[in-house]
Amino acid sequence: MASPRIGSWIKIPKERLQQLIDTLASDGYRVVGPRIRDGAIILDDLTDIRQLPAGVVDEQDGGHYRLREDPTAGWFDFVVGPQSLKPFVLPPREPLLQLQRTSETWQTETPEIDDRPVAVLGLRGCDLHALSIMDRVFLEGPYVDPRYEKRRASLFLIGVHCRRAAPTCFCHSLKTGPALPAGFDLGLSELEEHFLLEVGSRRGAAVAARLQGEEPASGEITRARMATRALEQRMHDRPLHGDRRTAGRWLETDHLRDRLLGNLEHPRWSEVAERCLACANCTMVCPTCFCTTVEEVSDLSGDSVTRMRRWESCFTWEHSYTTAGPVHPTTQSRYRQWLTHKLASWHDQFGTSGCVGCGRCITWCPVGIDLTEEVAALGNEVPHA
Amino acid sequence: MVESPSKRPTLAVFKFASCDGCQLTMLDCERELLAIADRVEIAYFLEARSRTLDGPYDIGLVEGSVTTEHDAERIREIRDQCRTLITIGACATAGGIQSLRNWADIDDFIRQVYASPQYIETLATSTPISDHVKVDFELRGCPIDKRQLVMLITDLLLGKQLRVPRYSVCLECKLKHTVCVAVARGVACLGPVTQAGCGAICPEYARECFGCHGPKESANPVSLARHYQRGQHDPSHLVHLLSNFNAAAPPFRNAAEMLEQNSPLSNEGRS
Numbered sequence A: 001m002a003s004p005r006i007g008s009w010i011k012i013p014k015e016r017l018q019q020l021i022d023t024l025a026s027d028g029y030r031v032v033g034p035r036i037r038d039g040a041i042i043l044d045d046l047t048d049i050r051q052l053p054a055g056v057v058d059e060q061d062g063g064h065y066r067l068r069e070d071p072t073a074g075w076f077d078f079v080v081g082p083q084s085l086k087p088f089v090l091p092p093r094e095p096l097l098q099l100q101r102t103s104e105t106w107q108t109e110t111p112e113i114d115d116r117p118v119a120v121l122g123l124r125g126c127d128l129h130a131l132s133i134m135d136r137v138f139l140e141g142p143y144v145d146p147r148y149e150k151r152r153a154s155l156f157l158i159g160v161h162c163r164r165a166a167p168t169c170f171c172h173s174l175k176t177g178p179a180l181p182a183g184f185d186l187g188l189s190e191l192e193e194h195f196l197l198e199v200g201s202r203r204g205a206a207v208a209a210r211l212q213g214e215e216p217a218s219g220e221i222t223r224a225r226m227a228t229r230a231l232e233q234r235m236h237d238r239p240l241h242g243d244r245r246t247a248g249r250w251l252e253t254d255h256l257r258d259r260l261l262g263n264l265e266h267p268r269w270s271e272v273a274e275r276c277l278a279c280a281n282c283t284m285v286c287p288t289c290f291c292t293t294v295e296e297v298s299d300l301s302g303d304s305v306t307r308m309r310r311w312e313s314c315f316t317w318e319h320s321y322t323t324a325g326p327v328h329p330t331t332q333s334r335y336r337q338w339l340t341h342k343l344a345s346w347h348d349q350f351g352t353s354g355c356v357g358c359g360r361c362i363t364w365c366p367v368g369i370d371l372t373e374e375v376a377a378l379g380n381e382v383p384h385a
Numbered sequence B: 001m002v003e004s005p006s007k008r009p010t011l012a013v014f015k016f017a018s019c020d021g022c023q024l025t026m027l028d029c030e031r032e033l034l035a036i037a038d039r040v041e042i043a044y045f046l047e048a049r050s051r052t053l054d055g056p057y058d059i060g061l062v063e064g065s066v067t068t069e070h071d072a073e074r075i076r077e078i079r080d081q082c083r084t085l086i087t088i089g090a091c092a093t094a095g096g097i098q099s100l101r102n103w104a105d106i107d108d109f110i111r112q113v114y115a116s117p118q119y120i121e122t123l124a125t126s127t128p129i130s131d132h133v134k135v136d137f138e139l140r141g142c143p144i145d146k147r148q149l150v151m152l153i154t155d156l157l158l159g160k161q162l163r164v165p166r167y168s169v170c171l172e173c174k175l176k177h178t179v180c181v182a183v184a185r186g187v188a189c190l191g192p193v194t195q196a197g198c199g200a201i202c203p204e205y206a207r208e209c210f211g212c213h214g215p216k217e218s219a220n221p222v223s224l225a226r227h228y229q230r231g232q233h234d235p236s237h238l239v240h241l242l243s244n245f246n247a248a249a250p251p252f253r254n255a256a257e258m259l260e261q262n263s264p265l266s267n268e269g270r271s
């Protein structure tokens, strides 16, 4: 069968997602998607569509996450969970180098990367935006990270256009959602009995060709698009209703960089530091926080050494440690580092915001610190630097 | 290193007021134990070996807290005998669960526990070793973590700088993709104020962290306790949580006091 064109759409009955999973698996992919584990929706191996949390939605708020069944919910009406794509391109811990002492010298060996390609189902607009930000960091600067590059190249991305948002979502203020941006291989939209699949790449086309899809009926594509557009409108209307519980928060991006960098001595930083635990959860769940550290672990003899890379966070004492002590000794300076990096100096460094409005850092902060609230508290004035 | 007959550095392990769990962790290093014994001369370790060699020792590991006048004297002698002195476990590093006596009437305890209280000679407090002598390094935990212990001994033998992470248990949770029990289940977990090192075992088994590695660097248990209180956690439950093996560690103690002051807790809250 001829491959559908990039940008074309096919329609499949919902159950045929099984065939999508099977097709990818037979092509050698490890298929990963949303599943419930320990009360949250995480990304894990997917072999059967019955493993998907259909009919389940997530309640999210600062420091709060619960799942509940909702008879009106479709297959993908929950939003993002604690994980993002980050661990699939930048594992939390990985060996970079293995060293072995021989009689005269050291032998080095670079550990192989598990090169089984990974297909991820259920990614949202914010997730794909976050990945493109990570690409800038790891692939588009002066130094390319070969391990990131290899994992990234083998990712097969299946996105979902959101129809529902959590109260913690604010993608609409950063224009990173709720619709999918370009960059997916296949993009799903949910109708009552069917999914519409938009083909986003040649790889996606080759897979779509094997799903025996039909052409969407007239008006169905518009209807699917309207569901996401209507959500976006509700998110924009939220400030008018003053009710953050219905759909989303808001981050005012006007002069954001200058508002932050011009307010480094604002009293709000010490107020937030009274609540902040410097626990690092926000940076761990953030899909774009890329900091890592390198540690060397040796056996008792010292003859065999492994150089490990692991996620690090600017909330730890170790992150800014120098021989003269930590550059960020206080929680106040660490919180300021996090927020000014994400929302201000990231622009200088990478030409984009470091935040995609996924709300993970709000939900998974044990005390519910909300960056949109912190930014708002700094005020709208742009101080003269 | 001090010359010993075998030219290997000598290791001595001492016990103060404690349950022996940390020493047992050492014996539990099954795979590594023989390799360790190859590289150090185990000179004094009563729990493992009846033969003892006289000091001085290169490495001294101390388990337990100081609870008697005699022990306060003994730790000074041990300090003089050990080139590097390392305390292991919550008792030695913070005073242990027995430090709960520090805020209670010690005679009351003695009368309740012992049939013949007149034979008991004890101090009114249980204090960490570092309150008495200079300590070169502290390894936290109740009990200590096996991997951390092996790493510590490795670093000692290789002459590396001794280090353990000072960040939170949460970071370890996230490295393992453990779903947060505080956020997803509303359980009062001490992970965000507790030092890593255990590998975040408790949350992995859907249990809250109960702070056995003691306060992390820049710990803020007051904020966490306030938050849990707003989440309808009973203050007395939170006081109990903070008053475990590291009850006397100042950040935990201060937060427990804050909770006691702000709520009408009777004595029942702490005993």
Ligand code: SF4
Binding pocket: A282, A285, A286, A287, A288, A342, A354, A355, A356, A357, A358, A359, A360, A361, A362, A371
């Ligand atoms: S800063 Fe928070 S809302 Fe923004 S991308 Fe990171 S986790 Fe998401």
Ligand code: SF4
Binding pocket: A283, A288, A289, A290, A291, A312, A313, A314, A315, A337, A338, A339, A341, A342
């Ligand atoms: S915000 Fe902090 S953890 Fe995140 S990338 Fe910046 S420095 Fe690293």
Ligand code: SF4
Binding pocket: A275, A276, A277, A278, A279, A280, A281, A282, A283, A315, A364, A365, A366, A367, A368, A369
């Ligand atoms: S903002 Fe929240 S999640 Fe981040 S370090 Fe502070 S307390 Fe932890």
Ligand code: SF4
Binding pocket: A281, A366, B169, B170, B171, B173, B174, B178, B179, B180, B181, B182, B183, B189, B190, B191, B192, B200, B203, B208, B209
């Ligand atoms: S379960 Fe406890 S230790 Fe783990 S992230 Fe949550 S609060 Fe932190």
